[in-house]
Every structure is written in C-alpha cells, then in structure tokens.
Amino acid sequence: MVQENLHSIQKRIEEACVRAGRKRTEVTLIAVSKTKPLALIEEAAEAGQRDFGENKVQEILEKEPQRPDLSWHMIGHLQRNKVRQVIDKVELIHSVDSLRLAEQIEQEAAKLQREVPVLLEVNVAEEESKFGFRLSELLEAVLSISKLPHVKIQGLMTIAPNVEEAEENRLIFRKLYQVFVDIRSKNIDNVTMSVLSMGMTGDFEIAIEEGSTMIRVGTGIFGTR
Numbered sequence: 001m002v003q004e005n006l007h008s009i010q011k012r013i014e015e016a017c018v019r020a021g022r023k024r025t026e027v028t029l030i031a032v033s034k035t036k037p038l039a040l041i042e043e044a045a046e047a048g049q050r051d052f053g054e055n056k057v058q059e060i061l062e063k064e065p066q067r068p069d070l071s072w073h074m075i076g077h078l079q080r081n082k083v084r085q086v087i088d089k090v091e092l093i094h095s096v097d098s099l100r101l102a103e104q105i106e107q108e109a110a111k112l113q114r115e116v117p118v119l120l121e122v123n124v125a126e127e128e129s130k131f132g133f134r135l136s137e138l139l140e141a142v143l144s145i146s147k148l149p150h151v152k153i154q155g156l157m158t159i160a161p162n163v164e165e166a167e168e169n170r171l172i173f174r175k176l177y178q179v180f181v182d183i184r185s186k187n188i189d190n191v192t193m194s195v196l197s198m199g200m201t202g203d204f205e206i207a208i209e210e211g212s213t214m215i216r217v218g219t220g221i222f223g224t225r
C-alpha cells in the first residue's frame with residue numbers, strides 16, 4: 001500500500017510541477033513517518049524514498065539508528081533540553097521557532113564542531129495554537145540567528161491552517177514565498193534561503209504551485225494516524 005501511495009503522490013508532484021512550469025528536481029518529498037513503525041518506512045525506502053520526517057525526538061532516536069543511511073528531518077517543535085540528543089542525527093531541523101532554541105543549537109553544535117542546517121518556522125496565519133515566528137518579527141530573527149556561526153539558516157517552513165479546501169491556503173503559501181525571496185535578495189551573511197518547506201497531504205499541490213521546495217506528506221503515504 002505504501003508503495004502505491006508513494007507512486008500516486010509522486011505523480012501528483014510531477015503534475016503540479018508541470019502546471020507551475022517548475023522542474024521536478026526543485027521539489028523534495030519528505031515522507032512524514034511519525035507514529036508509524038519501521039516496517040512501513042522500510043517499504044517506502046524500498047520504493048526509493050530517502051527523506052523521512054519525524055516530529056518527536058524520541059522517535060528519531062528509535063528509528064534513525066536502525067536506518068542511518070536514510071535522511072531524517074526534525075519537523076516538530078523541539079525542546080531546548082533535547083537539542084543535544086538530536087542534532088547529529090538529522091539532516092535538517094525544520095522547526096526553529098525561537099531565538100533561544102537557535103542559541104541552544106549553537107551551543108551544542110559548537111561543542112561538536114559541527115554546522116547545523118535549520119529552517120525558521122513561520123506562523124504565517126498567526127494561529128494561537130501554532131509555534132513559529134510571526135512575519136512581522138521574522139527578519140529580525142533571521143538577522144540575530146545569522147550571527148550564530150554554527151547555525152546555518154537554509155530557508156523557511158510553515159504549517160498552513162487546517163482547511164476544508166486546499167485552495168484556501170494559496171495566499172498563505174504565496175505570502176511566505178514572497179518573504180523567502182525578499183530575504184534571499186538581502187544576501188545576509190551565513191544565510192542561504194534555498195529551502196522553502198511548505199505543503200502537506202491536503203495542500204502540497206497548491207504549495208508547489210506557489211514555490212515550495214520541500215513538501216511534508218504523512219497521511220497520503222502511510223495512511224491515517
């Protein structure tokens with residue numbers, strides 16, 4: 001089932017890229033495997049899936065040692081006291097949502113003499129229930145975090161509101177893309193702005209049409225949680 005789902009998601013990604021006049025290689029699919037057993041991850045890996053997303057440190061610590069050959073992405077809220085356990089296990093932390101968290105990552109990364117790639121999470125719709133910087137405070141955050149030598153800002157991430165119709169999120173994605181391009185154009189030292197992580201099972205096609213470079217799909221691949 002996982003392999004069929006993956007193929008169908010892949011096809012929909014390709015079609016969205018065609019509609020948007022974008023190259024398929026511009027969009028990376030992260031298979032969100034949270035709560036799912038390793039057996040299903042193995043199935044996806046067998047079909048060629050390399051990137052997996054998890055939202056809990058504990059789950060990454062359980063799964064990553066069994067498949068260190070795969071790329072693991074931290075996509076959930078990260079507590080500062082868990083930074084040390086996870087920073088050398090993941091390819092990318094999508095969910096840096098405060099300056100204090102970035103400072104903690106800096107401290108631990110410096111000890112390991114490593115550079116840690118991160119995305120800043122943005123709460124575009126300013127939902128009370130969500131983590132992330134507000135758009136109005138984002139540039140200031142980028143500038144502060146850019147001064148941390150071991151923390152490498154590679155782009156932005158957002159979790160769009162849970163809506164009936166994916167189309168309702170188009171303007172959210174468009175807004176974040178504009179901010180992404182705007183920050184990129186400032187050529188800030190130690191900041192790349194090459195990754196825009198947006199779009200999930202319900203809205204990834206719209207996100208791709210609006211410039212996403214990483215989509216995070218869970219249910220569409222692994223079924224309901």
Ligand SMILES: *Cc1c(COP(=O)(O)O)cnc(C)c1O
Nearest residue numbers: 032055075200201216217218219
């Ligand atoms: C669970 C989760 C996803 C995947 O959600 P689906 O709707 O199952 O595709 C994407 N991003 C984050 C941050 C998540 O926590």
